Structures are given as C-alpha cells and as structure tokens.
Amino acid sequence: MSQLRAPHQLPDWLPYEGGQNTGIHGLRGVAAAMVLFAHIVGGTAEHVYSDNAAYLAVSEPLWNFGTFFVYLFFAISGFVILPSAFRYTPRDFATRRMLRIYPLFLVFSLIFIAGNAVTNLQPQMNDLPTILYALTFTNLLAGTEQLTPNAWSLTYEMMFYILAGLGAFAITQRMRGLQMLITLASIAFLVIFPKSIYFVAGILVFVLHGRQIVQKLPARPLLEIIAALSLAYAASRAHFDFRAGELREPITLICMALTFLYFLFAVEKDSVTARILSARWAQYLGTISYSLYLVHPYIYMPTRVVFQKLDFFSDNAWLSVFLFGVVTFILSIAAAHISFILFEKYPQKLVKNWATRPKIIQKGTLS
Template identity: 35%
Template sequence: MVLIAHISFGFWDHFYHDDAVLARIVHHVAYLGTYGVELFFVISGYVITSSCLRYSPREFAGRRFWRLYPVFALFTLLYFVLNLVTRYEPVKLGVGKLLLNLTFLDLFAGTPALTPNAWSITYEVWYYIATYGLLWFLLRSTSPWRVVGAIAFMTLAGYMLAAYDITIYFVGGALLYFLQQRLRPVIAAGPATAMALAALVVIVAIAGTMDFPTNTYLEMPGMVLPAVALVVATLIFVQAVLFGQGALSRLLCTAPVRFVGTISYTLYLAHPYVYIAMRELLRRVGVGNYPWQITLLPYLVATIAIALGVSWVIHKLVEVGPYELIYGNRIYRDPKPADPTEHAQPAEAAMETNPR
C-alpha cells in the first residue's frame, strides 16, 4: 500500500501535476498508503507482544537489533551521504541529526527522519522498548525494583500514547494478542469472511478519503468519530483474518503475498531510491509529453518489479544475513499445515512468517 501510494503520487506530482483526474485518483491512493503504516502497527503490536513474552531482555534486544538495525543504518547512512553530495534536502544536513537518527532519538528531539519512511521505524523501536519493559516488570521480573520499573515503563507507554495518537493501533494489536483465546472460538464459529469484508468497506471508505496526523489522530475537530471508527474496523479486520479460515486468510497465505511480506521491511525503505532513479529516467525520456493513461501502468509495473528485485537482494544480504549468521537459525519458516482438530498458536506461527 505504501509502495503504490508513493510511486503513483510522485508520478502525478512530477509529470502530470495539472491533470485533475489523476490528482483525485492518486490522492485517494496516498491516503490508503498512509493507512498501510497504521495497519502494520496493529500487526506489529500483536506479533511483538508474543516476542516480548518469549525472550529474555538480552535476547529480545539482540534479536530486534540484528533484525532491524543493519537495513535501517544502511539506508540512513546512504541518504546522509547522498544528501551531503547533492544537498537535496539541506535542512537534514548535520552530523548531529545523523546521530539522533541512528540512535532513534530524533522522535524526541523533533528533528526529521533522514531516509524516507524511517519515521515509522523510530516509532516501532520505542514501542518495542515500552512494551517489553512494561510486560517484563509486570509479568516476569522478580526484582525488588519491579514496581519502580513498571511505573517507569508505564510512564513511557503513556507518553507515547498521549503524544502520538497513532500509537493506539499498536496498543490495539497488543490487546488482540491477549484476547486471542477469547476471540478465536467466536471468530472461528462466526462469519469471519463477512466480518472482514464489512470492516474492509469501512476502512476503504474512511482511510481512502481522510488523512489523520500521527500526533493528533484522535483529536482533530470533526474527525474524531471517523478516526475511532477506523481503529475499530481495523481491529475487527485483523482479528477476523488472523483467527478465521476464510477466503481472505487463504489469500494472504499464497506464495506471492508471502514473498512481498517477507521482504516488506527492506522494500519499505528501499523503494524511494528506486523511484528517484526511475523518475530521473522518465524525465529524460519526456514521459510527461504522453497521456498518463498510456504511461501509468507500464511505469507502475516496471518500478514495482525493480523495487522488488532490489529489495530481495538487500533483504538476503543485509536484512537476514547477519541475523541468521549470529543466531544460527532462519527468520522465516514455512508454517505447519493447520490442524482443524487443534487450536494452534497463531502468534508463534506469525513470529516465523511476519516480516518484522
């Protein structure tokens, strides 16, 4: 969703900015692209809660570091060097801003993320820290300081929720994890596909027409009700797909979708660079001189194909290579076939197949 939103919006913005019809189309697509991040926060909250309860503090931190940081650092440093040479965005220059980004402190310093899309990775890291600390001190720690630790991480979690309203999606995903045993029989016995489709209609109607700021997501005058409805519809959609066995669940387990999901973290950070290169190529061939009805589809197909190929290579070399070398096991494994006579543990299966 993010990939298609970025490359289609940029295509209009740089080559067909005066076309009103294409403008309406790409703006709706752009809204859905923003929602793609919100949807991911729900999935992340669900999966990471399982990881928080599974690993010791040291192992959790190590696995998260080697899972996320190499690719993040690669693209952050790449952008810094390219920006230093081209001065593409002078406001992002400076070693201080680079260090704030590399340590994920830019969120609190108010400085912009360097590489495109990296803002959400910073959110993720602080979600991980707050969630793990809170669950550790509340459920697992035997330290005499556990009350103090619980209060400290509860304060951090409260700050994230109050300062960045979009955090509600991550919290919702975590709640789904704890409610899974109660929700599973209800969803499995009920019309899961119908519930997912109904929620999807609400999601498209709201997310495709409205844009909500991350900081004041639930506070915009006149938009509070749609914002809350979107959060609720998202949680219904995710839990119906997770715990149901309908058509949508089966679709999301097909090989093409799983491939894109597997490389999605690298794809998320890599595709802006592919788009910039494609944009320069299209500028040189004068693509704007032709009707967008002819050029849009070939452009989308070519850009997506190249982005997938580049992302797969970086995924293998940088994203999973160091992790698998250090921990001696694969990140992704094929899930075991579902046994209809047993209640499988979806979080553990998701841990092995979800890209983050």
C-alpha cells in the same frame, strides 16, 4: 554476544498458540506493496501531473489508502511483538529486534547521509546532531527528522519495542515500581504521539485472539469482508497525520475502530485474509516486506526522473503511470530481494554462526 536462549512460556493469562500466522505474514507484504503503490500514484500526482485535475481527483483517495498501510504495520507489530517480549529475556529480545531492524536501516541511512552530503538537497539533515538522533532512533524525542525515506515509522517501532520489552520484564518479575514507570511512559508516548494507538490495537487483538472471541461469531467470513471494505473506504477518505485536533475528526476514530475490527478477523488462521494471503506470492512479499519498504524510494525516485527525462509521461496519465508503476514495481522487488539476502538474512546468519561456534576450553580441546 552469548547464544540466544530458548523462549520462555507465556503467562497463563496470555494465551499463545505459537507458529507462524500466514495471514499476518502475507499482510506485511501487502502493506509494503501498498506503500509503494501510494508513492507511485501520489508521487506522480505531485511531481508530474500536478496540473491534471482529473488525475489528481482519482489519485488522492488511492494515495490516502496506500499510505494508511503504514499504520497496519503498527498493528501487526503490536500483535507479534507482545508474545516475543514475554518469551525472551530483555537482552535476547533486544538482540533479536536489533538484528531484525538495524543492519538494513543502517545501510540505507548511510546511503542517504553520503548522498545528501554530496548533493545538499536537504541541508537541514546534514548536521551531526540530526544524524546521530536518527541513527539512535531518538529523533522523535529531539524533534528532528529521520534520514532515509520511510524510516520515520522505524523510530515508532523501536520506541514500542523498548516499552514492550521493559513492560513484559516488569510484569514477569513482578517489579511494581518499574510497572508503574512503564505504564506512565506508555501513556505519555500515546498522548504525545497518537499514531502509536495502532500498536495498542494490535496488542488488544492478540489478547482477544488468544481467548478465541471471534471464533464464536457466526458468519465470520462475511463480517471480515464487510470490515475490510469499510476500512478501505474510510482509509481512502483522508490522509492521517494525527496532527493536533485530528483525533476529534469522526473519520479518524472510525478508521481506528475499523482497523481494530478488521484485524481481529484477519488474524484468525482460517480467515479470508489468511486463505488469500497463504499464496506463495503473498508469503514471498511478506518475507521481503521490510526490505521492500526501505528500498523502494531509492528505486522509485531515480526511475521517475528517468521517465521524465525521456518524456515517457504522456498526456495519457493513467497509461503512463501504469507503465511507470510496472517498471518501478519490478525493479523494487528485485532490489528488495537482493537487499533481503545481503542485509537481513546474511547478518542474522553470521551472528547465529558466531553465537553457536564451538568454544575453546584448552589448547586442542573443543567444547
């Protein structure tokens, strides 16, 4: 791989202020932590306290709320990937995305493959085609499942990266035919996989953010808080799988609109979200968010089994789940920290060092 080139300027019609958005970075961390929270609450409801009606009644909206944050990940990607797709060549853009996503994904996919081969807990995922579709992110097209828990969303991410990268290239090079092809492919992807609407929401927010639409509004902090609370309530009302007919449900459309509205406020650098999530804990969670997202199922599930074996889940459901949650969260953060260093930071450092190494022109001479 050649050395990655400096980024290009974005088109004039796509304003971009540059720099890291602390609100967005912290929101990544909160999203990963909330997915973990959802698995702690929802997993114990399904596997431990399934006969506790009171616990089930309270845990269901919490589960709904936590799992919804996966779609917030999609909106964040729409916001941050669009400028990246325009700033880099397709090759450099693809290289950066693969270095960001694939090493960690591959490690935990291989762990799943090895574990499932030994235990045969999910025999339908032991066949070679399913494994290859998963490892190449083509499982959506093949109608098969991803392997490692939570990785289903990564297939959506990779599909979006491909469309965004090629779309940006087609626009900058003024290739009308390719523009039309990518437009049709994007529409088809959106229709067949409507979860991808949240990528579009992120893109629209980026465009409006660059035009400083929100900055002109009065009482922005109050409007942001109202939008956030409204979204939290709407997201807790249902579990969104976007199955056939679900898009006709009012709560689904309301949740989409509120996500767009809240995100439009949250991305401002002086937003309430940015001020709260500029704290070190939130920025740290943002840094390890990808590792936390993929690692925590491998902590949560064995920890739950240990708690069950030791009878730590008592009749006091909420106290038991609280203790279980604290232990699981601490172990997940520790594992995510190690994972980030080994499988995110270190591979990128290796590639960077390799790409910038001096090249030998002739014996005894370095360029």
